[in-house]
Amino acid sequence: MPSRPFRLRVHDTLTGRKIVLTPPARGHLTIYVCGVTPYESGHMGHAFTFSIFDVLVRFLEANGVRVKYVQNITDVDDPLLERARRDQIDWRELADRETKVHLRDMTVLGWRPPDVMPRVSDEIKGIVAAASRLHSTGYAYKTDALYFDASKYRGYGRLSHRTRRSMLRRLREEGMLGTVGPSAKRDALDFPLWRRSGPDEPAWPSKFGEGRPGWHIECSAMSMHYLGAQIDIHGGGRDLVFSHHESERAQSESLTHKVPFARAWVHTGMVRYEGRKMSKSLGNLVKVSQALQRAPAAAVRLYLVGHRYRRDWSFEWQGLARSARLVEGIAKFLAQDARTATRGGSARPGRALMAEFNAALADDLDTPRAVRTLRAAVRQRDAAAVRAMKDVLAGSASLT
Numbered sequence: 001m002p003s004r005p006f007r008l009r010v011h012d013t014l015t016g017r018k019i020v021l022t023p024p025a026r027g028h029l030t031i032y033v034c035g036v037t038p039y040e041s042g043h044m045g046h047a048f049t050f051s052i053f054d055v056l057v058r059f060l061e062a063n064g065v066r067v068k069y070v071q072n073i074t075d076v077d078d079p080l081l082e083r084a085r086r087d088q089i090d091w092r093e094l095a096d097r098e099t100k101v102h103l104r105d106m107t108v109l110g111w112r113p114p115d116v117m118p119r120v121s122d123e124i125k126g127i128v129a130a131a132s133r134l135h136s137t138g139y140a141y142k143t144d145a146l147y148f149d150a151s152k153y154r155g156y157g158r159l160s161h162r163t164r165r166s167m168l169r170r171l172r173e174e175g176m177l178g179t180v181g182p183s184a185k186r187d188a189l190d191f192p193l194w195r196r197s198g199p200d201e202p203a204w205p206s207k208f209g210e211g212r213p214g215w216h217i218e219c220s221a222m223s224m225h226y227l228g229a230q231i232d233i234h235g236g237g238r239d240l241v242f243s244h245h246e247s248e249r250a251q252s253e254s255l256t257h258k259v260p261f262a263r264a265w266v267h268t269g270m271v272r273y274e275g276r277k278m279s280k281s282l283g284n285l286v287k288v289s290q291a292l293q294r295a296p297a298a299a300v301r302l303y304l305v306g307h308r309y310r311r312d313w314s315f316e317w318q319g320l321a322r323s324a325r326l327v328e329g330i331a332k333f334l335a336q337d338a339r340t341a342t343r344g345g346s347a348r349p350g351r352a353l354m355a356e357f358n359a360a361l362a363d364d365l366d367t368p369r370a371v372r373t374l375r376a377a378v379r380q381r382d383a384a385a386v387r388a389m390k391d392v393l394a395g396s397a398s399l400t
């Protein structure tokens with residue numbers, strides 16, 4: 001248990017500043033991270049985001065903070081349903097298969113599993129209830145679908161720091177602009193909470209007709225269901241800031257009038273490969289399974305978290321190889337130490353090393369600095385410090 005008050009500084013996307021997060025006096029520090037849409041799982045972009053949040057959770061817990069961590073599975077969403085249609089397989093089968101890939105990869109990469117991993121398809125009741133409440137309180141209207149009226153929420157665009165024009169541009173890029181008209185949405189910024197399902201798409205009964213939820217309301221409803229009206233940290237990849245998180249924030253605060261919905265919005269950068277953003281459409285995804293063929297799991301983890309979480313970076317095989325050499329050194333040193341350690345000795349990690357390590361992570365999760373401190377601990381032959389740091393940075397990922 002910590003004897004001193006624990007403080008974490010994190011960069012908050014909404015204010016654009018580092019803010020201080022102190023753990024609650026009682027109960028848990030709550031974290032909601034938007035999980036995968038399981039149709040093309042298991043690449044480095046995903047692994048980076050979830051490894052970074054794993055370091056965050058492990059770092060908090062190593063300092064005696066109790067954490068409740070929720071990460072959802074978006075198994076009802078346009079890209080997944082489109083892919084299922086293209087590949088002519090059942091959407092559930094695709095979602096199950098790709099969810100397994102995600103869980104397998106993250107298990108090998110040594111994560112501390114989230115406390116709850118809700119799947120949208122299991123959460124429809126809560127989602128419909130949230131949509132209904134927005135409708136009955138005047139934040140949503142029904143035409144060909146049930147839409148959230150973005151003009152009713154003051155500050156739509158503030159999280160992403162975008163003007164109306166820039167939001168519209170982004171919606172166009174995402175292919176989410178939709179149709180504006182008397183029988184559709186009133187304004188291009190409005191977005192569906194509940195819509196009719198297409199052929200071969202899942203559909204559930206609701207008072208708004210048979211259909212399926214819109215993407216954003218799914219996360220608002222799941223986050224509130226498992227973590228309450230307000231959460232400490234809401235995380236995800238930076239590509240989710242607009243429109244997903246912007247819309248989630250608008251809905252959640254309109255639902256509860258409890259502000260802020262999230263005390264800190266934490267976003268990870270994009271992973272590039274050969275100079276371009278890693279994406280399914282460009283076909284340049286590097287899979288976790290490919291990296292694991294060349295390096296131990298702990299090396300993949302340390303390579304990923306060796307990057308500053310907010311920055312975009314490029315995946316390079318040479319970088320992974322460097323990380324593999326570090327891990328080889330750690331494995332050798334710890335094996336040697338285990339052979340020579342005196343039985344019953346209470347080796348404690350060096351205070352200066354641990355202070356530097358903790359200071360690095362408490363300062364907006366400076367993982368590259370933390371990895372450098374791990375290297376220093378190996379050089380200084382401090383086995384207890386090496387173990388403690390490895391546990392936070394690489395979790396239970398194997399060193400060999």
Ligand SMILES: [Zn+2]
Nearest residue numbers: 034035219244
């Ligand atoms: Zn989400």
